[in-house]
Amino acid sequence: MPEASPELLSGILTGVLEDAAFLFTEPIEEPVAWDGPVVAAKLAFESTQGGTLRLLGSEAASVELAANMLGVEPSDPEAGAQGRAAFAEILNMIGGTFITRFFGTQVPSQLGLPVLEPPGIPSPGPRTCAVAVQTEGGARLLLELDLEKR
Amino acid sequence: MALELLVVDDSPVTRKMVRRAIGLCGLSVGEILEAGDGAEALTKLAQRKVDLVLADVNMPVMNGVELVERMARDPALAEIPVVIVATPMSEERVERLLDVGARAYIAKPFRPESLREVLIQILGNKGVADA
Numbered sequence: 001m002p003e004a005s006p007e008l009l010s011g012i013l014t015g016v017l018e019d020a021a022f023l024f025t026e027p028i029e030e031p032v033a034w035d036g037p038v039v040a041a042k043l044a045f046e047s048t049q050g051g052t053l054r055l056l057g058s059e060a061a062s063v064e065l066a067a068n069m070l071g072v073e074p075s076d077p078e079a080g081a082q083g084r085a086a087f088a089e090i091l092n093m094i095g096g097t098f099i100t101r102f103f104g105t106q107v108p109s110q111l112g113l114p115v116l117e118p119p120g121i122p123s124p125g126p127r128t129c130a131v132a133v134q135t136e137g138g139a140r141l142l143l144e145l146d147l148e149k150r
Numbered sequence: 151m152a153l154e155l156l157v158v159d160d161s162p163v164t165r166k167m168v169r170r171a172i173g174l175c176g177l178s179v180g181e182i183l184e185a186g187d188g189a190e191a192l193t194k195l196a197q198r199k200v201d202l203v204l205a206d207v208n209m210p211v212m213n214g215v216e217l218v219e220r221m222a223r224d225p226a227l228a229e230i231p232v233v234i235v236a237t238p239m240s241e242e243r244v245e246r247l248l249d250v251g252a253r254a255y256i257a258k259p260f261r262p263e264s265l266r267e268v269l270i271q272i273l274g275n276k277g278v279a280d281a
Binding site: 015016019020066069070071082085086088089092093095096097099100101105106107108109111113 | 161162163164166167170173208236237238239240241242243244257258259260261
């Protein structure tokens with residue numbers, strides 16, 4: 001089992017963003033300075049160890065994600081309407097990639113369903129590690145991992 | 151001859167993402183039908199046959215495993231290949247899907263070229279010549 005590290009999260013987050021949304025990112029320092037409302041979603045997982053993944057991003061990031069996944073311009077009303085759904089789906093893909101990469105494919109693992117948090121400025125969650133990135137368009141994303149101690 | 155496909159996923163965003171990947175995979179594709187769950191997929195398939203079904207696993211009403219099982223039991227649908235397009239999962243779950251009749255599994259997210267490879271593997275040259 002690899003170490004739960006920012007490097008592991010970074011590889012998963014950037015890979016999913018590239019493959020699912022054709023979005024290329026670069027790492028940024030924490031704490032992330034949010035410049036407006038933040039979209040946040042949580043995803044519980046269970047395997048030989050349980051835990052939670054939490055993805056946070058600016059609203060601009062969720063719209064950029066949706067636009068790229070749908071193949072429309074960010075100004076397209078559909079991108080705005082589907083931003084939160086796109087955010088949840090990206091977290092779902094991150095979760096699946098995480099459990100198979102961290103726990104391996106030989107052990108049973110279970111993912112919950114992504115749960116979107118109410119819009120606003122969220123407080124930092126419990127975390128084992130985290131990674132923050134910024135898209136070429138300047139939108140920011142933060143991925144937190146909280147592994148239960150057993 | 152252009153391929154006709156059915157994309158089954160409860161997330162409209164994912165259905166569109168899969169449609170986009172289909173459009174970018176370089177094959178000749180005709181109509182792409184959509185369904186939000188396995189039951190809706192069976193209804194659509196009763197009205198119109200397609201060359202291949204791309205289906206998620208975790209869906210409300212009827213999940214992807216049941217969809218594959220129902221199609222395999224129905225002589226009118228058993229010949230239509232089903233490719234599971236789902237988040238990465240354990241080998242045990244993948245094997246179960248293949249055991250009940252799925253022809254292949256693609257982990258989300260995926261690149262259009264991975265989809266092309268699987269479609270050609272299953273459908274041969276159909277959709278290639280006209281692309």
